[in-house]
Amino acid sequence: xxxxxxxxxxxxxxxxxxxLSKRDPNxxxxxxxxxSVCGQSRGSVDVCKRFKDxxxxxxxxxxxxxxxxxxxxxxEREPVVIIFPEGIYYVNVKPxxxxxxxSTTLVKRELVERLLYTxxxxxxxxxxxxxxxxxxxxxxxxxxxxxxINPRYIDDYIALGGYSALSRALLQMTPAQVLxxxxxxxLRGRGGGGFPTGIxxxxxRNAPGEPKYVIxxxxxGDPGAYMDRSLMEGNPHGVLEGLVIGAYAIGxxxxxxxxxxxYPIAYENAIQAVKQAEEYGFLGENILGSGxxxxxxxxxxxGAFVSGESTALMSAIEGKVGEPKMKYIHTAVSGIKGRPSCxxxxxxxxxxxxxxxxxxxxxxxxxxxxxKGTKIFSLVGKVNNTGLVEVPMGMTLRRLIYDIGGxxxxxxxxxxxxxxxxxxxxIPEQHLxxxxxxxxxxxxxxxxxxxxxxxxxxxxxxxxxxRYFISFCCEESxxxxxxxREGLRMLREILTDICEGKGQEGxxxxxEDIAEVMQDASLCALGTTAANPALTTLKYFRDEYEAHxxxxxxxxxxxxxxxxxxxDPEKCTACMICFKNCPTEAIHGGKGIIHWIEQEKCIKCNTxxxxxxxxxxxxxxxxxxxxxxxxxxxxxxxxxxxR
Amino acid sequence: MTITLQIDGKEVxxxxxxxVLEAAKEAGIEISTLCYHEKLKPYGACRICxxxxxxxxxxxxxxxxxxxxxxxxxxxTRSPRIDKIRKVIIELVAPTTMVDGEVAGQIxxxxxxxxANIHRFESRFRAKPTRCILCGQCVRYCDEVVGExxxxxxxxxxxxxxxxxPEKARACLTCQACFDLCPTGxxxxxxxxxxxxxxxxxxxxxxxx
Numbered sequence: 074x075x076x077x078x079x080x081x082x083x084x085x086x087x088x089x090x091x092x093l094s095k096r097d098p099n100x101x102x103x104x105x106x107x108x109s110v111c112g113q114s115r116g117s118v119d120v121c122k123r124f125k126d127x128x129x130x131x132x133x134x135x136x137x138x139x140x141x142x143x144x145x146x147x148x149e150r151e152p153v154v155i156i157f158p159e160g161i162y163y164v165n166v167k168p169x170x171x172x173x174x175x176s177t178t179l180v181k182r183e184l185v186e187r188l189l190y191t192x193x194x195x196x197x198x199x200x201x202x203x204x205x206x207x208x209x210x211x212x213x214x215x216x217x218x219x220x221x222i223n224p225r226y227i228d229d230y231i232a233l234g235g236y237s238a239l240s241r242a243l244l245q246m247t248p249a250q251v252l253x254x255x256x257x258x259x260l261r262g263r264g265g266g267g268f269p270t271g272i273x274x275x276x277x278r279n280a281p282g283e284p285k286y287v288i289x290x291x292x293x294g295d296p297g298a299y300m301d302r303s304l305m306e307g308n309p310h311g312v313l314e315g316l317v318i319g320a321y322a323i324g325x326x327x328x329x330x331x332x333x334x335x336y337p338i339a340y341e342n343a344i345q346a347v348k349q350a351e352e353y354g355f356l357g358e359n360i361l362g363s364g365x366x367x368x369x370x371x372x373x374x375x376g377a378f379v380s381g382e383s384t385a386l387m388s389a390i391e392g393k394v395g396e397p398k399m400k401y402i403h404t405a406v407s408g409i410k411g412r413p414s415c416x417x418x419x420x421x422x423x424x425x426x427x428x429x430x431x432x433x434x435x436x437x438x439x440x441x442x443x444x445k446g447t448k449i450f451s452l453v454g455k456v457n458n459t460g461l462v463e464v465p466m467g468m469t470l471r472r473l474i475y476d477i478g479g480x481x482x483x484x485x486x487x488x489x490x491x492x493x494x495x496x497x498x499x500i501p502e503q504h505l506x507x508x509x510x511x512x513x514x515x516x517x518x519x520x521x522x523x524x525x526x527x528x529x530x531x532x533x534x535x536x537x538x539x540r541y542f543i544s545f546c547c548e549e550s551x552x553x554x555x556x557x558r559e560g561l562r563m564l565r566e567i568l569t570d571i572c573e574g575k576g577q578e579g580x581x582x583x584x585e586d587i588a589e590v591m592q593d594a595s596l597c598a599l600g601t602t603a604a605n606p607a608l609t610t611l612k613y614f615r616d617e618y619e620a621h622x623x624x625x626x627x628x629x630x631x632x633x634x635x636x637x638x639x640x641d642p643e644k645c646t647a648c649m650i651c652f653k654n655c656p657t658e659a660i661h662g663g664k665g666i667i668h669w670i671e672q673e674k675c676i677k678c679n680t681x682x683x684x685x686x687x688x689x690x691x692x693x694x695x696x697x698x699x700x701x702x703x704x705x706x707x708x709x710x711x712x713x714x715x716r
Numbered sequence: 717m718t719i720t721l722q723i724d725g726k727e728v729x730x731x732x733x734x735x736v737l738e739a740a741k742e743a744g745i746e747i748s749t750l751c752y753h754e755k756l757k758p759y760g761a762c763r764i765c766x767x768x769x770x771x772x773x774x775x776x777x778x779x780x781x782x783x784x785x786x787x788x789x790x791x792x793t794r795s796p797r798i799d800k801i802r803k804v805i806i807e808l809v810a811p812t813t814m815v816d817g818e819v820a821g822q823i824x825x826x827x828x829x830x831x832a833n834i835h836r837f838e839s840r841f842r843a844k845p846t847r848c849i850l851c852g853q854c855v856r857y858c859d860e861v862v863g864e865x866x867x868x869x870x871x872x873x874x875x876x877x878x879x880x881x882p883e884k885a886r887a888c889l890t891c892q893a894c895f896d897l898c899p900t901g902x903x904x905x906x907x908x909x910x911x912x913x914x915x916x917x918x919x920x921x922x923x924x925x
Contacts, residue, residue: 552876
């Protein structure tokens with residue numbers, strides 16, 4: 074077997090030259106996201122297969138390459154097809170669009186207008202990423218390479234200059250210099266804690282005990298968040314390179330990549346990346362001839378949200394139950410098997426190679442005073458452009474939601490944004506101009522967290538939102554300590570009762586008491602932060618709690634137990650649409666006869682409300698006020714004359 | 717090396733590696749506990765032993781059973797904030813330990829001491845009272861001292877239970893070391909080894925036991 078091992082920086086340069094020389098710069102490249110769960114679920118694999126078939130059919134194999142990539146960010150418009158070198162950007166591509174793309178764009182070099190992105194606010198079409206507001210306002214230091222890389226193919230990463238930061242760190246810098254550079258960069262942990270990465274590294278480096286471990290935390294689990302998954306799926310070598318550089322700075326010879334079980338593609342891509350990096354000698358003994366040895370094991374998690382907590386994650390790597398322990402001595406000093414262990418989030422590690430390549434000064438030029446660099450957010454919920462976005466720290470929530478996210482769909486009003494996942498909280502309209510960084514959002518009672526950003530519109534009930542996040546944590550708490558286990562159980566019961574109209578006097582005080590004790594006394598960060606959604610909704614939307622408890626009214630008309638559906642006889646034209654769509658046959662009336670809803674049969678599924686044509690808007694949701702009586706049986710509808 | 721710290725205004729000398737709880741004990745200052753046992757490693761589950769520690773002007777709340785002593789540390793074992801934590805914790809575990817309208821074992825004493833309203837959350841507690849607060853003393857004693865591993869935790873979160881492993885529980889017939897540990901008196905009152913006959917852990921997990 075001939076060895077592919079690279080044993081010097083020159084060797085890496087030659088390898089890169091070799092890869093580039095084999096690539097025909099005139100060849101077109103079709104980039105499709107097939108290596109991400111979201112792309113796959115929207116049909117990108119079928120589109121890709123169709124491209125392969127049609128290209129073969131047309132005999133274009135020598136002129137066109139297909140690059141299967143991980144997540145490219147604009148998930149809402151997947152399957153997205155990007156055609157390089159120009160970067161022509163097609164959205165919502167279906168397999169049947171493929172022949173036209175080939176004949177028009179690949180052969181005639183013209184645009185397929187109907188597949189271009191249309192801006193929902195301006196109505197303008199954009200041919201390239203740079204024309205699209207979703208991308209225009211981003212700064213993709215970490216995430217931008219995804220679209221150029223097939224994550225199963227290390228050469229794609231090397232072609233972009235991959236592992237050059239490793240070469241630079243290992244051969245031109247001492248471990249102390251690497252550490253100093255990271256410290257100077259002011260990089261802070263992207264997993265949510267925001268702890269200065271350089272100081273964490275230094276603690277592990279200086280802590281007594283051998284071996285020392287370095288670990289990638291890819292146990293992302295916040296509802297609606299998938300930044301780490303997409304990085305691990307789409308650019309695993311970027312993370313791995315950061316890990317090896319960190320290990321060198323810290324003096325660690327052994328590392329782990331902990332991937333949650335629910336991320337099969339990320340797990341597989343991490344394994345492949347480690348294997349390929351070993352073959353080239355970016356892992357193993359005497360890396361790039363530097364004398365530095367380092368090996369990595371990919372560890373598959375066993376499916377527990379709480380395993381993302383450092384002590385729990387390390388217990389899981391040891392083969393024990395993933396359950397938090399007291400950590401008055403940090404894991405950076407005493408982690409896996411009691412040895413110094415440095416755990417950083419996927420995105421944190423992925424920031425390391427760019428910092429080594431471009432320098433701490435460059436990194437410091439991006440972001441706010443105390444939060445440097447960029448942050449990836451998963452922008453989801455009631456927002457037009459959902460997807461993964463990477464922006465400089467300090468961008469305001471308003472710009473994130475409106476300029477990049479394209480605002481709220483269907484002309485609805487913005488109500489709140491939940492940042493930081495179940496540990497974070499909601500932020501209302503009056504704080505939309507807050508710059509996003511580690512410290513500013515914390516001041517509002519929420520946190521930036523790992524980047525989950527759930528936008529909510531006027532139809533969202535804030536008590537129900539709190540109930541949702543509290544229920545999530547209640548199911549994910551390990552159950553070890555009393556404040557978290559019993560506190561969450563009781564918060565869930567109280568919030569559920571309030572949503573069901575069974576709220577009592579004193580409930581708000583009970584929520585506040587429990588939340589305070591959870592924050593003060595829980596064993597780990599899951600418990601100390603789990604009450605935040607309840608506390609922030611109380612802080613900003615206390616009136617909604619009071620309306621639920623005192624008036625048995627849900628202001629957003631979202632809580633089923635407190636909301637009734639009613640057909641306004643003045644507006645109903647007896648068009649039969651709701652009548653036919655009602656799943657429980659609760660709607661009475663008939664052709665020409667005004668419809669009415671039999672409340673006992675109504676399951677409040679919202680179907681009638683949704684299907685009633687907007688020009689009639691006859692179905693109303695009523696909460697906290699008496700229901701008007703139904704019309705007399707057989708009342709005829711007065712129809713406007715057909716124009 | 718001797719470390720000097722202050723607990724409730726009193727100068728206390730402790731050895732390096734000791735916890736705040738141990739140092740307090742030696743100095744005759746009592747801190748309430750539910751999951752602590754001197755023969756077992758600190759576990760930090762009940763949080764009743766939470767205290768305020770002040771270091772470089774920064775006040776934190778920590779579990780005294782796990783927090784190591786430090787030179788110059790200022791500890792307060794009672795304060796309005798600490799008493800509230802203990803009171804609410806007792807109120808939260810009260811429903812699960814309720815037997816005939818009264819809370820069991822040490823919970824009763826603590827409820828009185830901290831003025832906890834044991835009925836505060838009763839109407840909202842919809843699970844079956846297990847009488848177990850999951851302090852884990854039985855589990856850990858069996859693991860760390862007896863070495864039998866006959867009892868362990870199953871389930872997660874509010875589904876978490878302490879369970880005897882039938883294949884191992886034969887040893888319990890003669891051992892019974894955990895009987896006196898239980899702060900709510902659940903084990904001696906409810907353990908009847910006959911019920912384990914013919915059952916396996918899988919049965920337990922499937923809800924047959």
